[in-house]
Amino acid sequence: xxxxxxxxxxxxxxxxxxxxxxxGYECIGPQVRDHAIVYDVITNIADLPVGIIDIQSPGQxxxxxxxxxxxxRWNNGPQAIKPLVFKPEEPIWSCQKxxxxxxxxxxNMISVKKRAVIGVRACDIAALFLQDKHFxxxxxxxxxxxxxxxxxxxxxxxxxKSAATCFCNSTGDGPRAHYGYDIxxxxxxxxxxxxxxxxxxxxxxxxxxxRTASQEELAEADSLINEAAEQxxxxxxxxxxxxxxxxxxxARWQQIAERCLSCGNCTSVCPTCFCHSENEKPAMNGExxxxxxxxxxxxxxxxxxxxxxxxxxxxxxxxxxxLTHKFGxxxxxxxxxxxxxxxxxxxxxxxxIDVTEELNAFANGA
Amino acid sequence: xxxxxxxxxxxxxxGCQLAFLNAGEDLLTISTLVELVHFAEAGPVDxxxxxxxxxxxxxxxxxxxxxxxxxxxxNCKYLVTIGACATAGGLxxxxxxxxxxxxxxxxxxxxxxxxxxxTSTPIRDHVDVDFELWGCPIxxxxxxxxxxxxxxxxxxxxxxxxxxxxxxxxxxxxVMVTQGSPCMGPVTQAGCGAICPGVGRDCYACFGPSENxxxxxxxxxxxxxxxxxxDIIRRFRFINxxxxxxxxxxxxxxxxxx
Amino acid sequence: xxxxxxxxxEIVERIQESPNLFTxxxxxTDPQTQQAYxxxxxxxxxxYLYGAGEVPISIVSDPxxxxxxxxxxxxxGRVTQGLADLHKGDYIGVRGPFGRGWPLEQxxxxxxxxxxxxLGCAPTVSVINYIMKRRERFGTVNIxxxxxxxxxxxxxxxxxxxxxxxxxxxxxxxDAGDAIWPWHIGPVTSLFDQLEYxxxxxxxxxxxxxxxxxxxxxxxxxxxxxxxxxxLSMERNMQCAIGHCGHCQFGEKFxxxxxxxxxxxxxxxxxxxxxx
Numbered sequence: 001x002x003x004x005x006x007x008x009x010x011x012x013x014x015x016x017x018x019x020x021x022x023x024g025y026e027c028i029g030p031q032v033r034d035h036a037i038v039y040d041v042i043t044n045i046a047d048l049p050v051g052i053i054d055i056q057s058p059g060q061x062x063x064x065x066x067x068x069x070x071x072x073r074w075n076n077g078p079q080a081i082k083p084l085v086f087k088p089e090e091p092i093w094s095c096q097k098x099x100x101x102x103x104x105x106x107x108n109m110i111s112v113k114k115r116a117v118i119g120v121r122a123c124d125i126a127a128l129f130l131q132d133k134h135f136x137x138x139x140x141x142x143x144x145x146x147x148x149x150x151x152x153x154x155x156x157x158x159x160x161k162s163a164a165t166c167f168c169n170s171t172g173d174g175p176r177a178h179y180g181y182d183i184x185x186x187x188x189x190x191x192x193x194x195x196x197x198x199x200x201x202x203x204x205x206x207x208x209x210x211r212t213a214s215q216e217e218l219a220e221a222d223s224l225i226n227e228a229a230e231q232x233x234x235x236x237x238x239x240x241x242x243x244x245x246x247x248x249x250x251a252r253w254q255q256i257a258e259r260c261l262s263c264g265n266c267t268s269v270c271p272t273c274f275c276h277s278e279n280e281k282p283a284m285n286g287e288x289x290x291x292x293x294x295x296x297x298x299x300x301x302x303x304x305x306x307x308x309x310x311x312x313x314x315x316x317x318x319x320x321x322x323l324t325h326k327f328g329x330x331x332x333x334x335x336x337x338x339x340x341x342x343x344x345x346x347x348x349x350x351x352x353i354d355v356t357e358e359l360n361a362f363a364n365g366a
Numbered sequence: 367x368x369x370x371x372x373x374x375x376x377x378x379x380x381g382c383q384l385a386f387l388n389a390g391e392d393l394l395t396i397s398t399l400v401e402l403v404h405f406a407e408a409g410p411v412d413x414x415x416x417x418x419x420x421x422x423x424x425x426x427x428x429x430x431x432x433x434x435x436x437x438x439x440x441n442c443k444y445l446v447t448i449g450a451c452a453t454a455g456g457l458x459x460x461x462x463x464x465x466x467x468x469x470x471x472x473x474x475x476x477x478x479x480x481x482x483x484x485t486s487t488p489i490r491d492h493v494d495v496d497f498e499l500w501g502c503p504i505x506x507x508x509x510x511x512x513x514x515x516x517x518x519x520x521x522x523x524x525x526x527x528x529x530x531x532x533x534x535x536x537x538x539x540x541v542m543v544t545q546g547s548p549c550m551g552p553v554t555q556a557g558c559g560a561i562c563p564g565v566g567r568d569c570y571a572c573f574g575p576s577e578n579x580x581x582x583x584x585x586x587x588x589x590x591x592x593x594x595x596x597d598i599i600r601r602f603r604f605i606n607x608x609x610x611x612x613x614x615x616x617x618x619x620x621x622x623x624x
Numbered sequence: 625x626x627x628x629x630x631x632x633x634e635i636v637e638r639i640q641e642s643p644n645l646f647t648x649x650x651x652x653t654d655p656q657t658q659q660a661y662x663x664x665x666x667x668x669x670x671x672y673l674y675g676a677g678e679v680p681i682s683i684v685s686d687p688x689x690x691x692x693x694x695x696x697x698x699x700x701g702r703v704t705q706g707l708a709d710l711h712k713g714d715y716i717g718v719r720g721p722f723g724r725g726w727p728l729e730q731x732x733x734x735x736x737x738x739x740x741x742x743l744g745c746a747p748t749v750s751v752i753n754y755i756m757k758r759r760e761r762f763g764t765v766n767i768x769x770x771x772x773x774x775x776x777x778x779x780x781x782x783x784x785x786x787x788x789x790x791x792x793x794x795x796x797x798x799d800a801g802d803a804i805w806p807w808h809i810g811p812v813t814s815l816f817d818q819l820e821y822x823x824x825x826x827x828x829x830x831x832x833x834x835x836x837x838x839x840x841x842x843x844x845x846x847x848x849x850x851x852x853x854x855x856l857s858m859e860r861n862m863q864c865a866i867g868h869c870g871h872c873q874f875g876e877k878f879x880x881x882x883x884x885x886x887x888x889x890x891x892x893x894x895x896x897x898x899x900x
Binding site: 035089269314348350352 | 396511514518530531536538539540546586
């Protein structure tokens, strides 16, 4: 960490939230809902998941109350930042049909609030940058994504522990956030280290009761984050493209398909998956029709449907498409692997298929 | 001339007909777009009227039903089934697993008055069906879209993706992963709005099988959670017990149980 | 024009080409949109049918004709069947053009082989029309059309017209045919010994079923044609048409924006592998 790291008492978090609110931000923070950590509107630090840790394993996610005073010692829930910028479902335009058959098209306009998200993890920032590359990379920018993205202020929380499903260390995306945030927090036993990367971030923290962090505090933070970097899972290598594309006819795809539900949960919780379908919702009166888009998945039959043919009718092809895209062709499309090591696809797979296990098996020729 | 529409009922609870009646403002719009010639629950009765679209609720359970559905088929241009009963035989298809000769006298004091088939079967087993709407009950939204498409002369289409897709789009928390609940969402067709997982309950498959349903992988997972074969059989032998893929999975576990 | 949202277009003419193939001749209602609109052969538009949705359809008219845009459509799905029911004077939505078309500059001064399989392969019709109108810029033109059954063959007049053009070689084949079918019975590749081209100065364009395009590509490669001289038009599910929705991915390629026309060289690693 650089020298301009400050120390904030834990109670100071409330002032941070208050500052954000008074600066006009809608404050989104982690909280417990329905047995998981979710991001939602927050105004009071009492709503943060104090003392909560998440115990994750393939197909399983449980929360546990440790009784300690940590706000950020959990790792993640099913959502990343994705739903805040790339909405699960939204209208994009509508068409009005007049009695004489004329069609009038109207773009769906959105009004976007300034939003601050507290507790964002390094892997999720990396994922957001990947989605930026997808939705904003050429002249056809996605306006909805862009408008929401521009108004985000990110307050990162460096991970001080890793879930059993985490493997960000092997993708190079965590556990410490290095870029993309406005403010970062590292939670110590009795305070938080605060660092900023942007003017907006500076603006938010300037009225907090801060003091320069001591060498001991910096060392404590390093040691916690280093501990979090000791992870149980890892990828076989950074670039798996050639390996995967050399195994397109491997019998393992079918073995995975026997376990895989092709339910699409992995792609829905994946913070980088971007596929969406466009759908039509005509009103009963025949006068207006909404054109919407919604999250889709390469695990769905319709994803690969063209006039009577389903290109990926079998699960083995759907799983192979997902894996070879995420860990293979993504390198050509966006210059890096499409995985950030958050481990969500492992925990939230209802049958516990472990992407690291499958990749290692392919890499080791098993 | 307005298209003529009939809503017929067979063995069922009337809940799917309520999907029409619960359509709110759209119901008023429908009444201006079509001529409802037969819909006993709503008023008009003319069971033998010739119509453009016949909506069928309920399953076939009596010899009289068989005659009636064939008459209806002859009298309509398009036939659309609404709900689990008409589309898969319904909950009452559980009778297909029992011996009618035995249970009828056990229940009825004068079994000679009971004229019932041994089975409850979907409409598709008896006549050609043009479109099927699943659900117990069906979703009003799906019904409206299908009716709208038909009025626009567009082939109706319903996505057969899994409930999980809808569940995740609603940002529900997975009950299977957080609570070990035996959720049927991964093998069930979306369309309901993932109502049950949305209130923390496991899906019980009332919308019937999704496309590409891997029932075996799901059943194995339930077993891993500690459920016994008879529990697993009950998951598949419920509202849509007679749907082909659920039926086959239940039979596999039934064989294990023996 | 904002290609993210449809613009109203009027059906100026509707032509029934064969029992399930029809052409919609369109004009944008807004004169400014009409004027600004430009495309290249091989590109496509998203056509919107009110209440049903959009479909990607290739543009078959000539790019220099800025009055009308023709789309030849096969009625196979719910949207295209709905479009088939429309009449002259009806309105639809159009956005586009999308994608990369045929390499026409690269094709100039070369011999050309255009191979089409299946029914009414619109992407090649546009390029044939384009070349025939600018005949002097190209060498020998070979037009090869394969159909499953001789009954599937239509646009006979067009082929007759092309056959009578100078330096143009038209070859027709049906996998199966009636006694009156005057042309070849068998796969299109069995006609290839009749092609007239200079192997060092030829460009091949293909459209149709992938099995056919694969067979043609292999045949050409075996005959020492460079992979980069083989061009084909690909099809996948497309919904956004700007590389965002993810459906049309073919390995690292987005068919909608990187294609739909590719050189064989660009896609050969996954071409023909089931599931891609």
